Amino acid sequence: MKKDFIFDVLKNTPNSLTAEEIYNDVSQKVKINLSTVYRTLNNLVEKEIVTKVVRQDKIAYYELADENSNNKYYMICDVCNNAFPTDILDVNKLTRKIKRETGFNITSQTLEFHGICPECTKKSKI
Amino acid sequence: MKKDFIFDVLKNTPNSLTAEEIYNDVSQKVKINLSTVYRTLNNLVEKEIVTKVVRQDKIAYYELADENSNNKYYMICDVCNNAFPTDILDVNKLTRKIKRETGFNITSQTLEFHGICPECTKKSKI
DNA sequence: AAAAAATACGCAAATCATTTGCGAGTACTT
DNA sequence: AAGTACTCGCAAATGATTTGCGTATTTTTT
Secondary structure: OOOOOHHHHHOOOOOOHHHHHHHHHHHHHOOOHHHHHHHHHHHHHOOEEEEEEEEEOOOOEHHHOOOOOOOEEEEEEOOOOOEEEEOOHHHHHHHHHHHHOOOOEEEEEEEEEEEOOHHHHHHHOO | HHHHHHHHHHHOOOOOOOOHHHHHHHHHOOOOHHHHHHHHHHHHOOOOOEEEEOOOOOOOEEEOOOOOOOOOOOEEOOOOOEEEEEOOOHHHHHHHHHHHHHHOOEEEEEEEEEEEEEHHHHHHOO
């Protein structure tokens, strides 16, 4: 099943990927159609095996769901466009605080920080 | 100029609006085209008068930029789809902390909390 | 193991928010 | 008033994602 190929790519990549990136990767191993990638991804998201996050570029990014990890929160560099995970924020703690103080039951959350990473900041000064 | 009509709608609405919502509103006063709304909105965003945020629904939401306000961070109810501003998080402080601890220069950020608001939580129990 | 039922997949067309090219209208400059 | 610049409407384009449908592959049933 092609699902396994898609799952494998996700498992072997530390950061999140777009459907197209996954498609390109899997295509090198098997013949596969982009819509199959999307369909499979949607299934995995439904089963809560994969997390989908839409970023400001309007593209969906996928990665393996990882219960106890804040790795899904990124700082995205405007220059090199790399996404760096941040663990500065304890999101679970924040979620509980919100629940306590506002009564709002958070089921999912998205954080997206845009800026310029240290590397690119350095380069721009040269 | 139609720009003024769009600006007015934004000024008179406490929460963020989609281009279509703005279009519907302005249409009641003047004849206007959707693409004019988008064009104008993009201008205002470029001039940093308006803030644009793409949510998980892949739709862009616009509101007046407000330097010293965390009001742009919302909790969005999965049930009634209302967006409630949150001031629980001091985002400016967080931004400085990230800069200090990681060297990443944050230029903008997005937070999106999804869940069920107190009102809808109550209703679901009935 | 073959038939029946269910699921996976490829392909092409559809969707939907947003953008863009172009031509006409309006405002501003000299 | 002529010339230049900006504003806007309209129709078509864009691009990520979805969907209908027919075929292939897998799983279940007998």
